[in-house]
Amino acid sequence: MPELPEVETMVRGIRPFVEGRRIAEVRRCRCRCKPISITPSFPQLARRVAGQRVDQVRRLGKRVVLDLLRGESLVVEPRMTGLLLLSDPVDRAHLRVEWRFDGRMKHNSLWFWDRRGLGTISLYTADEIARCLGDDKLGPDALLMTQRQWLQSCANTQREIKVVLLDQRLVAGIGNLYASEILHLARLHPAVPASRLRPAEVRRLSRAVQAVLRQAIEYEGSTLADATYRTALNQNGRYQSVHRVYARADKPCGTCRTSLIVRVVQAQRSTFFCPNCQRAGSSAAGLGNGRRPKRGRGKRASP
């Protein structure tokens, strides 16, 4: 499930073979699955993109953006099982779209592959990007979010911190897998209301976000048991070997070796955590500032 590290890995992988090149042709691959969502229609998109040169490849939250020299942008949203590939994939059954480039390099095509088909491809003008993916729809990138921004965002909502991490309007890039890993590293219980986190805890959270995402990028993302996620060159990610909690229900916690990892459901999605390392009440025992009840804001504002 491509989250920030996987999408960043896609961007870095395809960049050398895509930036600066001219798109000769866009083709829809024939597969018998239902067609994925393409905006505007595929023929229109293909016509507007053919002959255009790619200026820049970048990541916007969990999306890959190909800025074209003429000013429009292709936005690829992998969602659950979407991938960008440079090398001809083994499973051709779920290829969706191919971009062919002019010239000859080691790789001359870019494919969008998507087993479940929830992914989308859109061609946007600059206006449309601002409207559909602007600051009101997408929070700061998780790698750029400051401690101050975390403090502010956490103070503003009573929702459980795990659920908050998944809210792309608050912070862009974190998904279900990394949310669990981040909270484990930060030693925070996933069900704590965000507004109840103390400053020291928010600081741990902010640092854990950085640490987990950076290392996950270094390891080129997580390829789970179903082997869906692959890098652009069709390699496995390696961060799954670092996972402490995700998909490890009933296994011993690798950190404390005392408790078993627990799976709970929050907002209809699995959360994994260690009930020993991630206690609901106060943790941060050793750190100065031992206040606890203060964090008021508990009562509803009456209208």
Added chain:
DNA sequence: ATTAATGTTCAGAA
């Protein structure tokens, strides 16, 4: 054979 589970986003409801 049916059913549940998987996770991201968005529309629409509470």
Added chain:
DNA sequence: TTTCTGAACATTAA
């Protein structure tokens, strides 16, 4: 305003 629910989809496991 804020938070919650279900639909979209393909595949696998129970």
